[in-house]
Amino acid sequence: MPSSVMPTSRKSDGRSLPDAVSAIGLRKSYGDKVVLDGIDLRIPAGTVFALLGPNGAGKTTAVKILSTLVTADAGDLHVDGHDLTTDPQAVRAAIGVTGQFSAVDGLITGEENMLLMADLHHLSKQEGRRVAAELLERFDLTDAASRPASTYSGGMKRRLDIAMTLVGNPRIIFLDEPTTGLDPRSRHTMWGIIRTLVTSGVTVFLTTQYLDEADELADRIAVLNNGRIAAEGTADELKRLIPGGHVRLRFTDPAAYHSAASALEEVSRDDDALALQIPSDGSQRELRSILDWLDSAGIEADELTVHTPDLDDVFFALTGNDQPAQPHQSKETVR
Amino acid sequence: MSAIALAVRDSNTMLRRNLLHARRYPSLTLNLLLTPIMLLLLFVYIFGDVMSAGIGGNANRADYIAYIVPGLILMTIGSTTIGTAVSVSNDMTEGIIARFRTMAIHRGSVLVGHVVGSVLQCIASVVLVGAVAVAIGFRSTDATPLEWLAALGLLALFATAFTWIAVGMGLISPSPEAASNNALPMILLPLLSSAFIPVETMPGWFRPFAEYQPFTPAIETLRGLLLGTEIGHNGWLALAWCLALTVLGYLWSTAKFNNDPK
Numbered sequence: 001m002p003s004s005v006m007p008t009s010r011k012s013d014g015r016s017l018p019d020a021v022s023a024i025g026l027r028k029s030y031g032d033k034v035v036l037d038g039i040d041l042r043i044p045a046g047t048v049f050a051l052l053g054p055n056g057a058g059k060t061t062a063v064k065i066l067s068t069l070v071t072a073d074a075g076d077l078h079v080d081g082h083d084l085t086t087d088p089q090a091v092r093a094a095i096g097v098t099g100q101f102s103a104v105d106g107l108i109t110g111e112e113n114m115l116l117m118a119d120l121h122h123l124s125k126q127e128g129r130r131v132a133a134e135l136l137e138r139f140d141l142t143d144a145a146s147r148p149a150s151t152y153s154g155g156m157k158r159r160l161d162i163a164m165t166l167v168g169n170p171r172i173i174f175l176d177e178p179t180t181g182l183d184p185r186s187r188h189t190m191w192g193i194i195r196t197l198v199t200s201g202v203t204v205f206l207t208t209q210y211l212d213e214a215d216e217l218a219d220r221i222a223v224l225n226n227g228r229i230a231a232e233g234t235a236d237e238l239k240r241l242i243p244g245g246h247v248r249l250r251f252t253d254p255a256a257y258h259s260a261a262s263a264l265e266e267v268s269r270d271d272d273a274l275a276l277q278i279p280s281d282g283s284q285r286e287l288r289s290i291l292d293w294l295d296s297a298g299i300e301a302d303e304l305t306v307h308t309p310d311l312d313d314v315f316f317a318l319t320g321n322d323q324p325a326q327p328h329q330s331k332e333t334v335r
Numbered sequence: 336m337s338a339i340a341l342a343v344r345d346s347n348t349m350l351r352r353n354l355l356h357a358r359r360y361p362s363l364t365l366n367l368l369l370t371p372i373m374l375l376l377l378f379v380y381i382f383g384d385v386m387s388a389g390i391g392g393n394a395n396r397a398d399y400i401a402y403i404v405p406g407l408i409l410m411t412i413g414s415t416t417i418g419t420a421v422s423v424s425n426d427m428t429e430g431i432i433a434r435f436r437t438m439a440i441h442r443g444s445v446l447v448g449h450v451v452g453s454v455l456q457c458i459a460s461v462v463l464v465g466a467v468a469v470a471i472g473f474r475s476t477d478a479t480p481l482e483w484l485a486a487l488g489l490l491a492l493f494a495t496a497f498t499w500i501a502v503g504m505g506l507i508s509p510s511p512e513a514a515s516n517n518a519l520p521m522i523l524l525p526l527l528s529s530a531f532i533p534v535e536t537m538p539g540w541f542r543p544f545a546e547y548q549p550f551t552p553a554i555e556t557l558r559g560l561l562l563g564t565e566i567g568h569n570g571w572l573a574l575a576w577c578l579a580l581t582v583l584g585y586l587w588s589t590a591k592f593n594n595d596p597k
Contacts, residue, residue: 067437070595093439103430107356119348120440122341164434 018081020045020172020203021066026075028061035061036072037227043220045171048194048204050218052211054319057224059207060100063176066205067097080172096170100177102157103164106150110141110160113149117167135163139193155186162193173197175206179213191216211315223318230318238314245308246277247290249301260299280306342441349448356422357456364456367418370522371411371464378403378531379471390533397472404468405557406530409550411464412457412494413521416501419453420521423505424514433596446588450498457494475561486560492577493553497521499584506591524550549576 021043028036035058043049053059064070066079068088077084080094097103104113111132118128136142139159144152149160158178165173178194179187194217198204208214214221215235222232231238250273251257257274261267267276280286287306294301357364378386379400387399426432426449435445465473478486501518508514527541528534528550537545545551552572559566 069433069436089439092437095437097434097437099430099433101430101433103434105352105429105431107359108352112355116348116352119351120345120435120438122344168438 018045019043019078020047020080021049021205022076022078023062023066024076026062026065026077027073028058028065028070029073034227036065038075039224039227039229041222041229043203043205045203046198046201047219048198048206048217050214050221051205051207051224052209052214052221052315053207053224054209057319058227059209059224060176062224063097063099063174063205063207067095067174068092069097093168094170095172095174096165096168097174098158098161098165098176098178100180102161104149104152104157104160107148109146110136110149110152111145113160113164114145114167117164121168123167131167135166139163153186155182155189158182158186158190159193162190166197170202172203172205175204177207177209179208179210187213223315225319231314241314241317245279245281247280247287248275248277248303248305248307249294249299250275250303250305252302256300260297260301263297263299264293276301277307281308338441342444342447345441345444346447346451349444350451351448353422353448353452354455357452363418363421364415364460367414368411368460368463370414371407372467374410375403375407375464375467376471386531390536400468400471400473401476401562402558403531404465404473405561406525406528406550406554407468408461408464408490408557409493409553410522410525410530411460412490412497413525413550415457415460416453416494416497416521417515417518418456419449419498419501420505420508420514420518421511423449423502424508425511427506427596428510436596442593443589446502446592449502450495453498453501454491454494457498458491461490477563478561482560486557489553489556489560489573489577492574492581496549496577496580496584499581499588501584503584503587503591506588524548525554529554547572549573549580552576 019042021041023039023041026036026039026041027034039058039062041049041051041062051059051062061070065072066077066084068084068091072084079091082090082094084091104110105116108116114132114136115128118132123131133142136145139162141156141160141163144156149157152160162175162178175194179190182190191213194204194206204217206213206217218235220232220234221238223230223238231241233241249260251260252274254274257276261269261276264276264278267278269276278290280290379396383396383399387393387395387402390399390402432445436442475483501521504517505514508517527545528548529545530550534542534545534551552569553576555564555569556566556573558564559569
């Protein structure tokens with residue numbers, strides 16, 4: 001299993017920044033089921049951190065624990081410098097949380113939701129109205145402000161949710177799968193919102209099952225699988241962890257496939273798909289030399305595709321158990 | 336801000352949220368009001384003659400109105416608190432509660448908001464049912480202002496006690512439907528009390544339960560305050576029940592609420 005051989009990368013950059021979130025040995029089980037099996041996280045202030053993992057990996061549980069919703073079984077946990085077990089109220093004052101399931105009050109209007117948050121943050125009436133109007137405007141909800149939140153579309157609810165989270169000017173924001181269930185347009189809007197948050201100096205902890213989202217938004221990414229951190233680093237560092245780049249040759253004729261496989265020695269074989277993979281970085285020069293080599297060996301594949309490593313490769317290599325989403329990755333052999 | 340000021344302010348915010356819900360979606364409260372009002376009309380106009388004949392010897396519908404109104408007033412409170420259990424359970428399934436839990440607010444304010452909102456709803460419901468009762472001929476005989484005040488106090492205490500229990504029932508119920516079922520005793524208990532017939536007319540084996548369950552002492556006390564009947568030890572019993580249920584419901588509800596959400 002690849003995850004056991006992948007070391008968790010520990011980078012020393014950003015040491016000067018104080019940690020917005022730090023967790024050492026975080027554990028949580030529900031009954032016999034171990035959800036988080038001793039994970040370590042360190043998020044420097046002002047950065048975006050993505051916790052990436054398949055469904056059921058424990059992402060939401062990690063967010064619930066770090067946002068004081070659920071208590072951990074063990075672990076030295078600090079958020080904004082406050083100990084989660086001894087001073088949860090101080091943690092709460094520093095954070096904002098937008099959960100996976102909409103945390104808006106559907107029975108009241110968008111504006112009333114905002115004013116409710118303003119009241120709970122103890123803003124004065126005037127200040128509360130101003131902040132509410134400002135955020136509704138910023139998230140393009142002014143027109144819908146007087147409608148019950150239950151009538152909002154998924155994207156609008158998510159925007160209202162984030163707007164409510166921002167009322168208290170949190171320094172650390174937890175976003176649990178902020179774009180799950182959104183259409184592509186709303187998803188890009190949400191990405192824009194998250195980028196804007198970061199420019200204002202907020203620390204963002206987001207969970208996602210989308211690799212492109214982590215790649216797009218996060219400074220650092222941790223891959224969570226079966227309750228453990230399988231790897232951690234920047235997107236580039238993670239991509240370097242696995243040798244995913246290759247040229248793939250597919251044959252329709254088994255005989256041609258077998259003669260090619262015996263002619264080319266340094267390849268990995270996929271006998272079921274009649275496909276061969278030749279390691280390659282995908283550059284023009286290497287591609288030409290591969291083509292020359294194939295020509296001289298008299299091999300003609302029915303299909304040739306160039307595959308450059310992306311986070312998908314990392315993800316499937318690290319979390320690759322029995323059911324990857326794309327068939328061609330199932331037989332991926334690591335050289 | 337001091338801890339108490341914070342608690343009051345947050346509870347007040349939560350109360351306003353709950354009243355907003357109740358005002359915008361009054362159907363639940365109004366539906367629950369139908370039961371006591373229907374029972375009142377049913378027992379007075381359909382069963383009235385037989386019931387009063389059975390109790391007092393001669394059929395007298397006006398006497399029977401006086402007899403059952405105190406019980407129905409308290410049944411109104413029981414019925415309204417079913418709505419509390421349902422709305423608490425409903426609320427707990429909403430993501431907004433998770434949000435509240437991650438905010439630096441007074442933790443108990445969510446429940447206190449529900450309780451105060453529910454007690455106010457109980458009082459409004461009692462006023463409505465009381466108005467129907469007066470419209471069909473109910474009159475208090477010799478209640479002094481002090482007795483009226485005591486009656487109001489009793490109703491408020493009773494509403495608080497049953498509301499805290501209802502909040503606990505709402506918290507342990509996995510769905511609003513389950514909450515509605517769990518809270519059914521709130522409306523069944525009055526049927527097994529002295530609300531419709533005197534306890535003395537019930538079978539002997541059943542009498543101890545009917546006599547000492549929370550509704551009977553409260554009904555007898557209210558009857559005594561409004562109609563001048565004998566209160567006896569029922570006053571203290573009612574008070575003890577109210578305090579005990581309030582404390583029990585409060586401890587139960589806050590313990591449940593402080594547990595990690597599922």
